[in-house]
Amino acid sequence: MKIELRGIVQNYHLGHTHVDLVVTEDSPDHYVTHQMGVDIKVNRGKVLMFLAGIYGIRPGEIVWPDHIRLTEEEDSMSLPL
Amino acid sequence: MASGLPDYYRGVRPRYGGARIVSDSKQVTKNIQTNLVAISGRGMTYGGAVWLDYTLTQANSRVLLGCEGVAITDLSFLRLNDYGIDQTKTLPVSLNRYDPISFIYSVGISYGITFESSLILNYLEQHGTTPTVHFRLVYALI
DSSP: OEEEEEEEEEEETTEEEEEEEEEEESTTTTTTEEEEEESOBOHHHHHHHHHHHHHHHHHGGGGTTTTOOOOOOOOOOOOOO | OOOOOGGGGGGGOOOOOOOOEEEEEEOOOSEEEEEEEEEEEOOEEEEEEEEEOOSOOOOOOOOEEEEETEEOOBHHHHHHTTTOOOOOOTTEEEEEEETTTTTEEEEEEEEOOOOOOEEEEEEESSSOOOEEEEEEEEEOOO
16 A cells, blocks of 8 residues: 655644644545644654554655655744744 | 547646645734644645634734745734735735724635645734634645
């Protein structure tokens, strides 16, 4: 099964920050959302390990597009004023 | 004799995934940016809105929309109202309602804002209070 990460969404809901992962499974049109956690900080390693655990594959088999970038830890994001 | 392109060459549909929505209400922190939504990925907005109904003024506060770490819109409710920036697609964030008597403020988010790596929706409070901000964002990931 080819798993490709398509997006990481952090959104505030019912008093907590939810982190969702959007992936495609095999078909490029089959989008699936996984709830990774609540009020957590994420980095590339945590995301890969989480998805690897769900799909029972090695982390290196997950396709990570170049345009999705995470630094060491990502929580809430600010913008330059 | 046939002429023109066959039908299957026309109107290539954008290959975006299904529409997604995030919506909720959040009490923001005074005098700083509060993150409402943060998306890492590539996609496009279908629309959205941010609104609040408060007991004090929020005229100088603003909704910030950022793509790839750049704030692409950051005008306050007051400035949007002063200059009549209330047409969809004039700016990525445009004014829907500005009521300085009842303290009701609302902005809309345009359709068709593409982002290549990240999209962020924040609220910058500028009056030293903690209003509850309601938001809704509809988008798709590629």
